[in-house]
Amino acid sequence: MTTRTVTLGLLQHASEEGVSKERVLRNVAEMAREAVSKGAQVIATQELFVGSYFCQREDPARMDLAEAIPEGPTCQFMQALAHELRVEITASLYERRAAGVYHNTSVYIASDGSIAGKYRKMHIPDDPRFSEKFYFTPGDLNWKVVKGRHAHAGLLVCWDQWYPEAARLTALQGAEVLFYPTAIGWWHGETDADKRQQREAWITMHKSHAIANGVFVAAINRIGIESDLQFWGTTFVADPGGEIIAEAPIDEPAVLVVRCDLARIEELRRGWPFLRDRRIDAYQGLTQRFIDS
Numbered sequence: 001m002t003t004r005t006v007t008l009g010l011l012q013h014a015s016e017e018g019v020s021k022e023r024v025l026r027n028v029a030e031m032a033r034e035a036v037s038k039g040a041q042v043i044a045t046q047e048l049f050v051g052s053y054f055c056q057r058e059d060p061a062r063m064d065l066a067e068a069i070p071e072g073p074t075c076q077f078m079q080a081l082a083h084e085l086r087v088e089i090t091a092s093l094y095e096r097r098a099a100g101v102y103h104n105t106s107v108y109i110a111s112d113g114s115i116a117g118k119y120r121k122m123h124i125p126d127d128p129r130f131s132e133k134f135y136f137t138p139g140d141l142n143w144k145v146v147k148g149r150h151a152h153a154g155l156l157v158c159w160d161q162w163y164p165e166a167a168r169l170t171a172l173q174g175a176e177v178l179f180y181p182t183a184i185g186w187w188h189g190e191t192d193a194d195k196r197q198q199r200e201a202w203i204t205m206h207k208s209h210a211i212a213n214g215v216f217v218a219a220i221n222r223i224g225i226e227s228d229l230q231f232w233g234t235t236f237v238a239d240p241g242g243e244i245i246a247e248a249p250i251d252e253p254a255v256l257v258v259r260c261d262l263a264r265i266e267e268l269r270r271g272w273p274f275l276r277d278r279r280i281d282a283y284q285g286l287t288q289r290f291i292d293s
Helices: 021-037 060-065 073-085 158-162 164-171 192-213 263-271
Strands: 005-012 042-044 088-098 101-109 115-120 144-147 152-155 177-182 185-187 216-221 223-226 229-232 236-238 244-247 254-261
Touching (some): 005 021, 005 216, 021 073, 021 254, 042 177, 073 088, 073 101, 088 177, 101 152, 115 144, 115 152, 152 164, 158 164, 158 177, 164 177, 177 192, 192 216, 192 236, 236 254, 254 263
Parallel strands (some): 005 042, 042 088, 152 177, 177 216
Antiparallel strands (some): 005 254, 088 101, 101 115, 144 152
């Protein structure tokens, strides 16, 4: 098998409310430079990295945070950073598409600063302190894989991580690494048992996507306390066998630089040929909301 590798640089940090966008961007640029100095070829941000997780309550004024892509200042900053460092970047942004139409969007920026691909979050949650349906229009660009210089990148976002269909359909387009920028944490009123169960379920889902599809999975989460939520960090990479090959702390900033041997995809898929053995003639029910007996 041909030897191919990609080295990821995953950026985990706090983005508390009240900290200026300019300060956050300076911090992210410093972290990206550190990652590149350690060999990173693809940089990945956490979800909505440029500020606090504003979806905890419904406030129309917070829609002013949305920016056009690529004309907005955050996208242009990240494009310039990719060009400066000669590195590919996947960045999670709040996109202003039109008046009243906003998306939770990941862009993939090539090392020359151009945009190589864009994905709009497909699954939008509506839970207490996660009022995302108020802010985000569901994605309409379908599943997205970008053929980067070093690897084929599958772009997904946070709540997508709970859906095996999203991982599968992205993998079927040739993704070698699934990127999940994330903002997930605990409510302060939950018990220790609840917190442990939720974090372990989150990790298990990502590992299952890696195993079932024979791909690498990179989950990038924020840290810190924001209003009623404590974000649990734990940015990590799972290999195609579901092994966690690198993991960041729960409560500390981290620049996680991880070398991924893409030959593992071929190796694991030969031993576990799940894609070969799929019964595509028998899955029609997946297009229904629920199958009534």
